[in-house]
Amino acid sequence: MPLVGPFPREGDLIEYSRPGYQHWAIYVGGGKIVHLMPLNALYNPVDWLLGYLSVVKEETFEAAAAFIPNVPTTECYYRVNNKYDWRSRPFPPLQIVKAARKEVGKKKTYNLMENNCEHFVTGLRYGKGFSDQAAYVKEMAGGLWDSVNQALGHWN
Template identity: 30%
Template sequence: MFPLHLLSLLFIAAQRPQGKEKGRASVQRSEEETEGDLLFQRGDLLEVPRTLFTHFGIYLGGGYVAHLIPDILPMFSKDQGKIGQMVTNGRLILGVLVKCASVRVDSVEDFAYGSQILVNRMDKVCSRPPLGGEEVARRAEKLRGSVRYSLLWYNCEHYVMYCRYGTLVSFQTFQFCKTVRKMLLSRRVAKVTALLWASLLLYFRTVSACAVLPAITMPFIIWMAS
């Protein structure tokens, strides 16, 4: 864990300004709340492009968004002031690696992280109709707290899909798995695997059943699955 500790220190965001800046922050927060309620409705599903993926959240009203986000900082600090600050990309990526995440509530600005926000685009691709806005927001708020993160089985998209449609599904995960399958389960890979095994058998000059069997089985399985 020591290397992770060092990495986390490199990515922890600096504390926000205090003192006189608090007054300015309060005014700005009030403006964000008003603007948010003009643009979004309680229970809306929001999404923003962030790094190499799309991030999702549920709008709660008052300029705030509930979203599931990986974060390594809670593993090394109990300071709620620091933890409550905007999660930087560094903290997020390290959180993914150690599978540490939480459902938290942040301002629309922090959630967007400088990107454009898209609203309810999942309504067009999900086969299930969305639940009522109040029910969606209630589900999002009820799930607040620490969760066990999984890039494939429980990420931010699974969270919002459950809140808005009542189903745990991630289209990003589906597309990722589909791409990996195309890359690995292909006839070309089967041929390369067979050639590699044959080369190893010739190099080590072995013809035992333990060596020949996987040399035949693995290419055959990949070929049939392609």
């Protein structure tokens, strides 16, 4: 999995391109990133919506790239993508790195719509988590997502 574009600086958002979606991490220096990933690699796609247990890890670029089974890394790339800097001011790099490393080892509930890897890293960089991927899914699903949420009682 190649790096596309400039080498990251501490605190940068790292986007891992995957077929159909992106995985997100924070660069913490020394060729390592911090990211939120499934605790069990054998999760089911329905769990992305309903939630599953995940863990915050510090790993090399390559280890993070390989965590999804059955996706050849030759089809993927990673790059710096601080795409939200235009609307939110990032914290200073050392503050981002310190906050990211403080999260390492913690278990969290992952949910595609409310607490995914993009929410996690944008929360570290900007102080508020947000996700274009989640917003896109909500937009495409329209009122269906609200109905599912209400029926399940998860986020209301």
